[in-house]
Amino acid sequence: MMDLTNITKSYEMGNQVVHALRGVNMHVDEGEYVAIMGPSGSGKSTLMNIIGCLDVPTAGTYMLDGIDVSDMSDNDQARIRNQRIGFVFQQFNLLPRTSALKQVSLPLMYAGVPRSERNARAKESLTIVGLGDRTHHKPDELSGGQQQRVAVARALAVNPNIILADEPTGALDTKTGEELMEIFDQLHDDGITIVMITHDREVAERARRIVTLRDGLIVSDEQINHQKEVAS
Template sequence: MTVLDVQSVTKVYGEGAATVHALRGVSLRVQRGEYMAIMGSSGSGKSTLMNILGCLDIPSAGRYLLDGVDVSRLNDRQLALVRNRRIGFVFQSFNLIPRTSALANVELPLAYAGVKAAERRRRARVALDMVGLADRADHEPNQLSGGQQQRVAVARALVTEPALVLADEPTGNLDSRSTEDILGIFDDLHAAGRTILLITHEEDVAARASRLIRLFDGQIASDVQQERVLHEPV
């Protein structure tokens, strides 16, 4: 079943002498349950593509269908709903809210979704437990290591149980041990049938995905299915 259907999408920023053609005709289909890595040099269009896939931005031309729905037909409120209900985002800089407990950070997407306080708390604890941070629920971001902060960010992305997880260099700021923690969580999500798209600059991170596309200058330069390298837990 096709979850993401990208049809000849282009993205142009700016105008006149400042025009940047960030995407030049990208077509891509992603099936439910795929774990796809996106590589490509700086400026090749990776984040631009992910922002469109995550309904954070719109194409200049071409079509993008999410679960068969042309997102260009949705209004801002509907787009916000799609983002909140269907998509979990993880960024390189963890984007946690300072001076706010890990638990409250994880609860936030549920608050936007209108889930009641007790239920929010319960589900946030389950998500924190999933990333191995049940014992850090009351810690604020500045009381957590970088790897732990990213795991809180992953818990926040997962708390709504999104079908689609979009991660833009989630391990870019992490050491090898914390990278392994995050990739282990993604392995579990993949095994549970979630669709995952992960941008990375690291070949060994990309090797964990079941499919790898490489962008070059706003176009897909290669698209290969990968033999999964299975990792033993450390």
């Protein structure tokens, strides 16, 4: 479903040109669970932005479900983000002073879903992440783990086929991080494609495939065998 061919991305910083990606080729199938690893500056965030249609590559093509999205207008990209991709960020990125229900129904609002249906679907999403009883809480009334679960619920609200997670456990303690990963496992079992950036090897190993980037290039691409983990 995702086909990245020879993707490069360079920025101008002052007089210097920074090459964040130097020709990335990657293919992700529907339903895959991929972790992207790499040190700071390896280009993994840039890659994530391109996959998430938040940014366009300098060169190369990115086909999403057979459609070339590497050269789309801002508005077309916004529609793709809205309808097919759910984002989960390290810092949760929830709107301040806004109830969980409203946060989650926001993408539905931008998708043009009528209000009553919106609220029902948002509530459903919150129930999936175990926050069915916290719909009217605002971010500052929720713990970090709960906030991140609201973010996941928001990502799920429009029934996207892709979840992109940028260091989703980065701001959580081990226990709540583990709870979040269980939700991700569940989503993976439901057939949703997940691409996740992480520093944490242990977290990355929850995925079925680990792609490692270094200096703007993919240096390794390994499948993970999960049989052994069941014991713990």
